[in-house]
Amino acid sequence: MSAISTTLEKLSVGQTTAHNNMAWFPLLDAASPAADYLTLDEALNQGHARVTEVDEGGSVPELMFSNESARRVLLLDGEELVGAKQNRVLNITILVGAGQKLTIPVSCVEEGRWGYRSRDFSSADRAMYARGRARKMSQVSASLRERGERHADQQDVWDGVASMARCLNVESSTEAMADAYEQSAGSLESYTDAFKPIEHQVGAVFCLGGKVAGIELFDSADTFARTAAKLVASYAMDALGEQAKTGEKSDDPPAPGKDQVADFMAKLANSPANPFEALGEGRDLRIEGAEIVGGALEVDGRLVHMSAFTREASGDSLREQADELVSRIASMRQRRRMH
Numbered sequence: 548m549s550a551i552s553t554t555l556e557k558l559s560v561g562q563t564t565a566h567n568n569m570a571w572f573p574l575l576d577a578a579s580p581a582a583d584y585l586t587l588d589e590a591l592n593q594g595h596a597r598v599t600e601v602d603e604g605g606s607v608p609e610l611m612f613s614n615e616s617a618r619r620v621l622l623l624d625g626e627e628l629v630g631a632k633q634n635r636v637l638n639i640t641i642l643v644g645a646g647q648k649l650t651i652p653v654s655c656v657e658e659g660r661w662g663y664r665s666r667d668f669s670s671a672d673r674a675m676y677a678r679g680r681a682r683k684m685s686q687v688s689a690s691l692r693e694r695g696e697r698h699a700d701q702q703d704v705w706d707g708v709a710s711m712a713r714c715l716n717v718e719s720s721t722e723a724m725a726d727a728y729e730q731s732a733g734s735l736e737s738y739t740d741a742f743k744p745i746e747h748q749v750g751a752v753f754c755l756g757g758k759v760a761g762i763e764l765f766d767s768a769d770t771f772a773r774t775a776a777k778l779v780a781s782y783a784m785d786a787l788g789e790q791a792k793t794g795e796k797s798d799d800p801p802a803p804g805k806d807q808v809a810d811f812m813a814k815l816a817n818s819p820a821n822p823f824e825a826l827g828e829g830r831d832l833r834i835e836g837a838e839i840v841g842g843a844l845e846v847d848g849r850l851v852h853m854s855a856f857t858r859e860a861s862g863d864s865l866r867e868q869a870d871e872l873v874s875r876i877a878s879m880r881q882r883r884r885m886h
Contacts, residue, residue: 551832551843552816554764554850560809561748563802566741568757569786570802571779574750574764582767584619584642586774587626591670596620596643598628598668601650605632605661608698610668612651614643619828622651623774624684624842624854625674625781627724630665633657634725636675638687638697640844640852641827649827652697654683656724658705673728674777676784677753677761679707681856685840688833691823697831714788728780731787738783744772750853751775752808753782756789757800759811761841761856766849815839815855 561573590596595616601609610628614620622641627634635653643649656675675683686699708724711717719726728735742751749771750764763778765771818836820843825831829846834855841855 549816549820550845550848550850551820551834551853554853555812555816558749558764560752560805561745563754564742565799565802566738567786568755568789568799569738569782570754571742571751572754572802572805572808573745573748574752574762575745575747576749576768577747579747579749579766579768582621582769584621585616586770587620587622588670588672588773590614590616590620591668598651598670599666600631607633607655607701608638608652610635610651610653611648612641612643613648614646617645619644621770621851623674623852625680626777627656627671627673627675628653628668629671629725630668632663633660633721634671634723635668636683636724638683638699639826639831639842640854641825642829642844642846642851643827647827651826652687654699654701654704656704656708657721658708659719659721660723671725671728672777673725674781675724676711676788677755677782677856678785678788679704679711680781680854681761681840681858682707684842684854684856685835688821688835688840688842691831691833692821692835697826711784711788714791716791728784731784734787735780735783738786739776739779742775742779744768744775748772751778752811754802755782755786757803758859759803759807759857760785761854762811762815764850764853766851770852811839811857815841818855 559575563572597613599611601611620643624640627636634657638652683699690696690698712727717727717730749768752762753760818839820832820834823831832843834841843853844851
């Protein structure tokens, strides 16, 4: 059995929590160990790591991560780094070894800026909105499969951020995703207040508009507790976008039943997961099923982190679109250095 199916098999599904047009089903594992690594937020806030441009000129799809601690550091797909020449989000999940320095693949989420605001990046308390992460994951999988690179389609990322901003009536002088989150802070807080981790919770199946949208899963309840708020906000941005499109409704759709969640998890367990040597430690598993797209990091036989999304929740036929974008990604390689 694969690490994905083995992990899913041992989980139990808790009672759903719902708020407006969003819901989650807690995923529980009473035997989950304590985390033996630092999160990105912990490492940066405690001064145990640095993130900088790769050199003085900078390179849009790459940053330099330096782990200056005696512990490993976990970086999550979609987490946002702010500062330096422009804000970026991580393209994959990476476990960086103690004392290691690594070039990490990223995508820009601030199209209108290319100039230093700081020498180092800081970690934002947010992750890219779920629909954007789903699209990016599919593009990265296609890039890795076809070219051996972990790149997304940068123009598509920018277009997605711009579309989200228009939907939420957000204005930004630098076309930054951060401004959409900051201007939606009050609404997002109502979601993060509603969804709080419970004992033994290692992840959740998230639902939007009455349908399963995706899953976030960790090897430790500690890690999920530390990252839950930014993941809730990631899905909540899509929830707010759907409300903006359809108008506020008092009759929000009910959450799916546990049978639908079980069906989603069964499809996920049976979806192809192509293994690649990871950046940092472990194996990078790229999930490319007919109905599900995602990525996971397996280290020493255990699933450290997994994010996966239904293709329906993304709003697009991602696999086909991603394949078409591979050539576009390649053509943008010459634009990696701006100005």
